Amino acid sequence: MSVDELSAWLAGRLPPEWIAAxxxxxxxxxxxARADVDTRSLLHDLGIAGWATPDWPVEYGGRGLDRGAARLVAAELARFGVPRQYNVIGLAMAAPTLLAFGTETQKRHFLPAIATYDHSWCQLFSEPGAGxxxxxxxxxxxxxxxxWLVNGQKVWSSMAHEADFGLLLARTDPSLPKHDGLSYFVLDMHAPGVDVRxxxxxxxxxxxxxxxxTNVFVPAEHLLGRVGDGWRVALTTLQNERSALSGAGSVSGSNIGGLKAGQLLSLARERGRDHDPRTRDQIAARLIDAYLLRAGNARAALIRSLGHSAGAEGAVTKLMSAEHNKRVQALVMDLLGADGIAWLSDATPPPVNGFLRAQANTIEGGTSEIMRNVIGERVLGLPREPDASRGVPWTDIPRAAK
Ligand SMILES: Cc1cc2nc3c(=O)[nH]c(=O)nc-3n(C[C@H](O)[C@H](O)[C@H](O)COP(=O)(O)OP(=O)(O)OC[C@H]3O[C@@H](n4cnc5c(N)ncnc54)[C@H](O)[C@@H]3O)c2cc1C
Known part of the structure; x- marks a missing residue:
């Protein structure tokens, strides 16, 4: 394949003013030019042509390219400014999990509609008592x-209100230790008994x-992996989630929300702060962090292109990107001064929105404290954190009464 093939496809699909731009x-x-285009329909066509998921096998909706070629495709789509931030959970988390653990029937059934953006997905892991x-x-x-009949409550389920399917982790054997009694299911979000608030x-x-x-029936063919193997399946989802959130994933690119570090200098100029030594120091520190993060993500992408899984190293870039983005958005607020806390329009200005949204970065996909634990234990090989509940039947673990 040559990227020219994709460029020709885009030239035939996008309006002339977009191509000229x-x-x-x-x-x-x-x-x-993008504002006048129906994004969903564009992404659907992109998926039908196999360009949304170029490294997937053809029979699942891809073009069967190797990871290196797929990166060239991603770069070309970025050059054309094709928006990709839809159904990230489906593309970056559900799909790699299905590819790793799905039966042939499951892959052929679920993957093509993810590639064409026809089915969106959510992740049903966290609960009020388990994050x-x-x-x-x-x-x-x-x-x-x-x-199976499923009963329980999930929380913080991103995009569940729009999702067609959910990645569900549930307990199938409470008599086993907590990691051993879990199984992993694909949940039809439109099934009776699913209530999304x-x-x-x-x-x-x-x-x-x-x-x-509440009493949600999940057909036997929607079990993903073996009964009792849910934790291992979930680790694949979590590793891919960290890569996606850190910008190392194939979908989200380097976009981690809010203003980018590269825009700090022009904002400082606009606000007359570019000669202030403290501000210059802070901008330099953020730009260095951004450079290191890009290098870390490039390394992760290279490891994946060699056919290895995202692995525990994804915790490093997840931690770095979350902390970095919060620092960048805090500096943006500092540079905005009073304009960052008072404005005349009805809508929250984008930089303020970026600051508020960034607060979630160190929580979603695993908190920064948990990332440090993962790095300590699985990357650096330090002793495991003590866990009194390890090996104890789940039913015997003390928990708060409901
Ligand atoms: C924007 C956003 C989107 C989300 N989307 C989803 C989603 O789509 N699906 C989903 O399932 N979940 C989702 N989550 C939930 C997220 O995964 C959890 O919030 C996260 O794992 C933390 O769990 P918790 O909120 O229960 O906090 P807790 O686990 O109760 O943690 C509270 C505090 O204690 C610290 N802590 C806990 N244990 C340790 C430890 N062993 N060592 C050191 N410190 C510790 C934590 O770091 C944290 O500061 C989302 C969260 C956010 C903010």
């Missing part, structure tokens, strides 16, 4: 004729939800 390298004009200690979760799946966030958006599961 790309040829002039005019980012603002690309953005204007960092995810393996302690209490949602139960009980075997019944033809499948949005949660309002600090910035006013409602992108995540509570999900109540």
């Amino acid at each position: 790309v040829e002039r390298d005019d980012v603002a004009a690309i953005r204007r 960092s200690d995810l393996a302690g979760l209490a949602t139960r799946a009980v075997p019944v004729e033809g499948g 949005p949660l309002r966030q600090l910035n006013g958006d409602a992108e995540f939800n509570e999900v109540f599961l």
Whole structure:
């Protein structure tokens, strides 16, 4: 394959003013041209042509390219300014998990509709009593004729209100230690008994939800991996989530929300702060962090292109990107001064929104404290954190009464 093939496809699919803006390298004009295009329909066509997931096998909706060629495709899509930030959970978390653990039937059934953006996905892991200690979760799946009956509550389920399917981790054997009694299912979000209730966030958006599961029937063919092997399957999802959140994933690129470190200098100039030595110091530190993060992500991408899994090293870039983004957005607020806390428009200005949203970066996908634990134990090989519940049957682990 040559990238020219993709460029020709885009030239045939995108409006002439968009193509002309790309040829002039005019980012603002690309953005204007993009506003008139139906993004969903564009992404659907991109998926049908196999360009959304170029490294997937052809039979699952890809083009069967190797990782190196797929990176060239991603770079070309970025050059054309094709928006990709939809169904990140489906593309970056569900798909690698299905590819690793799905049966042939499951892969052929679920993957093509992810590639074409026709089905969106959410992650049903966290619960009110299980976040960092995810393996302690209490949602139960009980075997019944033809499948499983699920009861429990999930929380912080991003995009569950729009999702067609959920990645569900549930307890199938409470008599076993907490990591051993879990199984992993694909949940139809439109099934009877699934109740999704949005949660309002600090910035006013409602992108995540509570999900109540009451006697939800999950067919036997929606079990992913073996019964009792849910923790191992979930680790694959979590590793890919960290890569996606750190910008090392194939979907989210280097975009981690809010203003980028590279924009700090022009903002400082606008605000007359570019000669202030303390500000210059802070900007330099953030630019160095951004450089290190890019290098870390490039290394992770290289490791993946050699066919290795995301691995525990993903915790390093996840930790770095979360902490870095919070520092960048805090500096933006500092540079904005009073304009960062008072404005005249109805909508929250984008830089303020970026600051508010960044607060979640050190929590979502595993907190920074947990990333440090993962790095200590699995990257540096330090002694494991003591866990009194390890090896104890889940039913015997003390937990708060409901
Ligand atoms: C924006 C956003 C989106 C999210 N989307 C999803 C989603 O789609 N699906 C999903 O399943 N979940 C989602 N989550 C949930 C997220 O994974 C959890 O919030 C996270 O794992 C932390 O769990 P918790 O909130 O229960 O906090 P806790 O686990 O209760 O932690 C509280 C504090 O204690 C610290 N702590 C806990 N244990 C340790 C330890 N062993 N060592 C050191 N410190 C510790 C934590 O770092 C934290 O500071 C999302 C969260 C956010 C903020």
